[in-house]
Amino acid sequence: MSEVKKIATRESYGNALVELGKIKDDLVVLDADLAGATKTGIFKKAFPDRHIDCGIAECDMMGIAAGLAATGKVPFASSFAMFASGRAFEIVRNSIGYPHLNVKIGATHAGISVGEDGATHQCNEDIALMRTIPGMTVIIPSDDVEARAAVFAAYEYEGPVYLRFGRSAVPVINTDPDYKFEIGKGIVLREGTDVTIAATGLCVSGALEAAEKLSADGISAEVINFHTVKPLDTELLAASAKKTGRVVTAEEHSIVGGLGGAVCETLSGICPVPVLRIGIQDVFGESGPAGALIAKYGLDGAGIYEKVSAWMK
Secondary structure (H helix, E strand, O other), X not given: OOOOOEEEHHHHHHHHHHHHHHHOOOEEEEEOOOHHHHOOHHHHHHOHHXXXXXXXXXXXXXXXXXHHHHOOOEXXXXXXXXXXXXXXXXXXXXXXXXXXXXXXXXXXXXXXXXXXXXXXXXXXXXXXXXXXXXXXXXXXXXXXXXXXXXXXXXXXXXXXXXXXXXXXXXXXXXXXXXXXXXXXXOEEEEOOOOEEEEEOOOHHHXXXXXXXXXXXXXXXXXXXXXXXXXXXXXXXXXXHHHXXXXXXXXXXXXXXXXXXXXXXXXXXXXXXOOEEEEEEOOOOOXXXXXXXXXXXXXXXXXXXXXXXXXXXX
């Protein structure tokens, strides 16, 4: 059996920007002294006149992006998720969100898989932060294919968008030639009748692995990829919840305010069912190899399987 191809979505982000830059002259990319890590350095090499290194000044970068958007440019402002959503939150809220400017925020190195950089750099709160800003769209691609498509879709969308990318390589799972990315529309990757696993980002591949193991135990799990957490595909979520009667959320983010929070907020009003939230359990991260941390916090296929299996019993 051939090895599953793995690519970090931050790599996909950098490559997609170059592809987009070839056909869109109004695209401008900004970075905060992290072009090598965020992979916007690929764009800088191809289009040096359309890349702005703002230095270690994330708040200034967001302000510059807002100004560029106000002149008709389409800026992609890039930094680690901790800095793009955390350090610059007030500027993103007031200078980008409030006037609803056409700024795209490319946040890389999100979640626990940042690894050895430790708790200070492992942003497990960014989805929650960005969800609270009125009019902000929040997208978390699951693999290379989806990340590239998300960048193009974000460009075409009029308004602020938060794109969340990871540091570590993840399996390429969206190999269907008919794959289509649409903002705000979830994708059913596996049909099921006993439980719905709603996953996003890095945890989508793990959810598929878990569903396969659950099937061997006689449990039919439906797996839905919610690449857009805001706006959430409430229609698809409710339909699946009504069918299975139980919902599990899986995300590389705190269980507070992320996909799990969004799902509970939605279902409590239209289809109340039991919900199990798998994610970072209201704790800070720690330093360690990315793979080991993902396993320790139960976000891989084995971890999701064990939690769902125990819950179903």
